[in-house]
Amino acid sequence: AQKITQTQPGMFVQEKEAVTLDCTYDTSDQSYGLFWYKQPSSGEMIFLIYQGSYDEQNATEGRYSLNFQKARKSANLVISASQLGDSAMYFCAMRDFYNFNKFYFGSGTKLNVKP
Amino acid sequence: EAQVTQNPRYLITVTGKKLTVTCSQNMNHEYMSWYRQDPGLGLRQIYYSMNVEVTDKGDVPEGYKVSRKEKRNFPLILESPSPNQTSLYFCASSLETAPLRTDTQYFGPGTRLTVL
Numbered sequence: 001a002q003k004i005t006q007t008q009p010g011m012f013v014q015e016k017e018a019v020t021l022d023c024t025y026d027t028s029d030q031s032y033g034l035f036w037y038k039q040p041s042s043g044e045m046i047f048l049i050y051q052g053s054y055d056e057q058n059a060t061e062g063r064y065s066l067n068f069q070k071a072r073k074s075a076n077l078v079i080s081a082s083q084l085g086d087s088a089m090y091f092c093a094m095r096d097f098y099n100f101n102k103f104y105f106g107s108g109t110k111l112n113v114k115p
Numbered sequence: 116e117a118q119v120t121q122n123p124r125y126l127i128t129v130t131g132k133k134l135t136v137t138c139s140q141n142m143n144h145e146y147m148s149w150y151r152q153d154p155g156l157g158l159r160q161i162y163y164s165m166n167v168e169v170t171d172k173g174d175v176p177e178g179y180k181v182s183r184k185e186k187r188n189f190p191l192i193l194e195s196p197s198p199n200q201t202s203l204y205f206c207a208s209s210l211e212t213a214p215l216r217t218d219t220q221y222f223g224p225g226t227r228l229t230v231l
Contacts, residue, residue, distance in 0.1 A: 035219060045205060045222035091157055101165060102173060103148065103220065105158040
């Protein structure tokens with residue numbers, strides 16, 4: 001079964017606007033961690049933000065924030081004030097308590113920021 | 116500079132010719148892992164290692180081997196490559212993994228492999 005689902009293969013956003021990238025996950029564990037990575041066209045994987053399942057507050061890192069809805073099993077990435085340099089692939093990933101050595105990635109969302 | 120290095124960055128080879136992709140990290144990380152990235156599938160874990168001489172299969176281990184003889188190195192071996200192993204490969208490391216650890220992984224630059 002798919003552990004991580006990203007339903008938006010591609011998205012467009014106008015520069016300076018906010019955008020939400022969707023991520024839903026599947027686990028029966030109560031304890032798990034969720035990660036978001038950015039992959040620019042150059043190919044490297046850049047860590048953006050982390051959310052733990054027991055964290056009471058939604059994670060934030062600069063212009064990145066995570067809209068974590070535990071009951072819905074969703075961990076959407078919100079990018080505020082989009083910049084042209086935000087154009088990239090974005091991957092959601094998870095590791096859970098039972099298989100804590102394994103990381104599961106979604107299929108990614110390609111974000112294009114329009115000037 | 117803290118980093119994960121991979122070599123080669125690009126490789127074109129032929130079916131059946133054994134190859135090794137090297138991975139090295141200078142952060143004294145215990146955990147290392149290999150992924151392959153394919154369009155529409157995201158990253159899938161091939162093998163991981165929790166420490167020296169401790170390795171285990173990920174979700175797509177068939178056709179690959181790994182070894183962890185030193186903490187810093189984690190080579191990926193394709194004994195008899197086939198065209199369906201054409202992919203972008205990433206090595207990653209993190210300080211350790213354990214339940215409730217929040218450590219992220221640090222990724223190498225990737226190796227683009229084409230098997231003809």
